[in-house]
Amino acid sequence: MNSSCGRKAVRVSWSRSTVLAMAVTSILILISCAAPKPVRGLAGPVTNMEIAPDSTVLILRPVLKFERIDNEEPLSASDYQGEALEARIYTVAENIVKTRNLTVLEARQTNGREPGIYGRIREKAPQLSRGLINSHVNALLQAVGENNEHTAILVSYVDVKVGSRGTWNPYSGAITSDDSKAILHAALIGCASARVLWKDQVLLREMPRTESSQFHEALELLFSNFPQKEISG
Amino acid sequence: MKRARYVTPLLPCILLVLLSGCAAPLKKGIYLAPDFQPGAVSEINLLPPIDARIDKEVEVDLEKQLRGEIRSMLKRRGYKVSDSDRVDNMEQLTEDELKSALPGLIRRLGPPGARHVMVVLLLDVKTKFTFGSTGTAEVAGFIYDKESEKLIWRDKGIGKAGQGGLIGMAMKGMMDEQAISMANRNLVASIPKRSD
Numbered sequence: 001m002n003s004s005c006g007r008k009a010v011r012v013s014w015s016r017s018t019v020l021a022m023a024v025t026s027i028l029i030l031i032s033c034a035a036p037k038p039v040r041g042l043a044g045p046v047t048n049m050e051i052a053p054d055s056t057v058l059i060l061r062p063v064l065k066f067e068r069i070d071n072e073e074p075l076s077a078s079d080y081q082g083e084a085l086e087a088r089i090y091t092v093a094e095n096i097v098k099t100r101n102l103t104v105l106e107a108r109q110t111n112g113r114e115p116g117i118y119g120r121i122r123e124k125a126p127q128l129s130r131g132l133i134n135s136h137v138n139a140l141l142q143a144v145g146e147n148n149e150h151t152a153i154l155v156s157y158v159d160v161k162v163g164s165r166g167t168w169n170p171y172s173g174a175i176t177s178d179d180s181k182a183i184l185h186a187a188l189i190g191c192a193s194a195r196v197l198w199k200d201q202v203l204l205r206e207m208p209r210t211e212s213s214q215f216h217e218a219l220e221l222l223f224s225n226f227p228q229k230e231i232s233g
Numbered sequence: 234m235k236r237a238r239y240v241t242p243l244l245p246c247i248l249l250v251l252l253s254g255c256a257a258p259l260k261k262g263i264y265l266a267p268d269f270q271p272g273a274v275s276e277i278n279l280l281p282p283i284d285a286r287i288d289k290e291v292e293v294d295l296e297k298q299l300r301g302e303i304r305s306m307l308k309r310r311g312y313k314v315s316d317s318d319r320v321d322n323m324e325q326l327t328e329d330e331l332k333s334a335l336p337g338l339i340r341r342l343g344p345p346g347a348r349h350v351m352v353v354l355l356l357d358v359k360t361k362f363t364f365g366s367t368g369t370a371e372v373a374g375f376i377y378d379k380e381s382e383k384l385i386w387r388d389k390g391i392g393k394a395g396q397g398g399l400i401g402m403a404m405k406g407m408m409d410e411q412a413i414s415m416a417n418r419n420l421v422a423s424i425p426k427r428s429d
Contacts (some may be wrong), residue, residue: 176393177367
């Protein structure tokens with residue numbers, strides 16, 4: 001016995017307007033689902049010079065600051081993957097420095113310079129990462145650059161502003177978007193000269209998360225114009 | 234009838250309690266000097282707004298959408314407002330510098346004769362196309378007393394606007410303006426009202 005016996009085939013006919021409406025809706029859904037791309041600061045990177053061939057780069061542990069966007073209330077980094085993000089930024093920075101054939105100097109390898117000095121420089125990461133150097137930091141940098149005048153410090157700082165999630169009011173149809181964001185800053189500073197060799201900043205319009213492709217893209221964009229080593233000879 | 238005779242004299246009192254309950258409380262700003270006296274602020278000199286955005290994709294008329302609106306809001310709060318022209322290198326002023334409130338910086342702001350000066354920064358504006366459209370804006374404001382060379386008020390205003398559906402999608406171009414207006418309102422809401 002034929003299984004289709006007794007059943008009538010239902011033929012769905014799509015009108016042209018239905019197909020058009022579905023196509024438009026699909027496009028709109030695709031557009032709305034697209035995550036916002038990270039944006040580089042309009043000023044772009046500041047690169048003063050190429051780096052001397054015998055330069056060594058000391059990468060400071062990145063600093064992340066979490067605060068509420070509306071009242072600047074400080075928030076605990078541990079609630080937002082603070083340590084994991086720090087490790088990710090450090091790894092990306094280290095890889096970038098290595099791809100430029102520069103020597104990465106670890107804090108413990110710095111002939112007699114106590115790690116405390118790096119802690120004190122790191123405290124100034126919010127200013128240093130934007131290329132702001134005052135006389136106090138200048139003295140600390142020069143102390144690091146005493147042994148090798150081509151030592152540079154790479155400082156990274158992420159200012160995370162935690163906002164509220166998007167909302168939807170089913171009665172009025174009003175909607176809002178998540179307003180969390182992060183501004184990633186990085187600067188390479190020559191220790192002996194206390195000069196900014198390179199700096200850049202990127203705006204990420206979402207909470208940074210280690211598994212986020214947007215965060216990874218933002219990091220790549222941040223370091224994409226990191227200076228090349230000067231070719232000797 | 235007897236009960237009504239007791240309740241009627243109480244009605245004005247009940248109304249008064251209800252009305253005072255409806256009065257909006259002052260928003261707690263990020264900083265308000267403990268000795269801030271609205272009556273002592275005879276005039277606020279409003280400096281040209283600073284565009285401190287990283288992403289400047291959305292076009293904003295700073296004069297109209299920030300200075301104009303904030304001027305009106307300050308007037309509604311009882312303050313006399315005057316405008317002044319741009320000071321040298323004002324565009325390069327950062328939020329951090331303004332927060333640091335160094336006396337040297339405060340002296341530079343506004344005309345020499347002005348006492349209370351206000352600086353407004355536009356920190357961010359973004360519109361987004363979603364199942365409708367949304368807009369977000371972030372502004373920051375600072376009021377300095379040039380006589381004492383101190384910061385007397387500082388706050389931030391966040392504005393979020395949006396509408397779902399096809400109508401919302403068609404309104405995308407208006408969302409930035411709505412968000413900025415809301416951010417301005419939230420910013421000024423923590424400035425104590427002046428009543429005299």
